Amino acid sequence: MEQKNYKKHFALLFLLLLILFLTNISLGSVNIPFKEILKTLSGRIATKESWEIIILNFRLPKAITAILVGSGLSVAGLLMQTLFRNPLAGPFVLGVSSGASLGVALFILGTSLFGGFLLTDVFSSWSIPIASSFGAFLVLSAVILASYRVKNTMSILIIGLMFGNFTAAIIAVLAYFSPAEQIQQYIFWSFGSLGNLSWSELSIFSSIYTIALLATLFITKPLNSFLLGENYAKSLGINIKKNKNIILLITCVLTGVITAFAGPIAFIGLAVPHIARLVFTTSNHKILIPAVVILGAIILLICDTIAQLPANEFTLPINAITSLFGAPIVIWLLLRKKKLYI
């Protein structure tokens, strides 16, 4: 397609990303001079060993997680909005996040109800990601099975929403019968957190993320033809069923793995694609995919920076910040432009 030159946009955004990345790392409960941060990041030895540990084992993985989570959710949101040709679609409407929540809820809240046989390794760092991936996978396969029977994409969207309501109800029932301590633990998970990943978890997370993102590149062409609706896409030689499944699978994997490691993070997946469309005024996925990747990373880094600003020792829940900070932006954009496109 004939393209306007977006190089300037991308260069500026990339610079912004870099600045935010460094700002994010230099902020935290312990005050570390900026020079020391650059020193540590470039592989030299910092003046204090504790600084090095803080930077390399806490702040750096957290900033990288923010970038991966932000961009991954945004890509998933873009895919859903294009597939359903609905500006309100997001990675969570398919029930992926509710599935993950159900998995975690069953794990945390259910153990107290159904005996303690799972309790042996409740607090090992892997159990929550596994429970959440399993739940996400379960609900998503149910939605995909339903999508084989239902052709209409709008119906699939509604089925996803219904699954979400259903799982929310189960969680409510579980919570009602659970002791306060467990409910608190579940609620903390549902706040979302970018900072809990060790390097080994991060390496698994980032390799799944990379595979999903590479797969997205291969479906740029069908995504663009989906902009004309399924009948036109089919007449342009696109295998609808196959590409639909690929899109669902990528979304599922991205959202599943992100929710597993960082909890359910609202808003990003829905809003970033709209922000990207407004900034770049295009619907062409060759531009939009890199645009949402970089914008998603930027926005979650900003949110995370805000989350750790107010108090020195405590950080605010990231899930609240994304909505507090983001919802007004989308409302403002809408008031200015008056219309949402896909």
Add this chain to the structure above:
Amino acid sequence: MGKNGIGKSTLLRTFSKVQKTVLGSIYFDEKNLEEYTENQLSKKLSLVLTERLPESQITVFELIALGRQPYTNWLDKLTNLDLEKVNTAINQTEINHLKNRKFFELSDGQLQRVLIARALAQDTEVIILDEPTAHLDIHQTVLIFSLLKKLVKETRKTIIISSHEVNLAIQLSDKLLILNDKKVLFNTTENLINQNAFTSLFPNNLIKFNKELQQFVINKI
């Protein structure tokens, strides 16, 4: 052509494999339509449908260039040949001035031209248009019909349309397929007039086919 609900759109949608056959099978170039993959068929047959496009921000040029998807590589990179075909389609439909507009800014008549250009860019032997003038006033309707007529002459493509514009269709088309409750007629327009095929198209108490004018006229009340 035929009256509302007789199955014009159904027939065209079946021809173009948008929907499954109700009964029987369709052969295109001596090959069963079912045996074509999406990509094979997309190089033989292009479509202009009545459905509204989803609200996106694609430009007219991008929309027409999507017509080249059957030929482009996995990255959808446009070669010089692709660009040439797109530009030819733009020139043939005389929409050069609209090229850089977003498609949602266009009027219905302009959008119809753009969609025809997209089908032309797809470079197929056959183009199927389902009621291409459904939302247009009489002037725009005549413009679209004469454009289609011109394209048939210039490009030697087969253009199949369904239409409610009976009078215009009689004047402009080479061959007509008339769907009736009882029978289906397919012949050149001239032969059909001689066969009195049009007299039974609609109930006779309101409008009649006038053979000298080759038009339907309203009965004097």
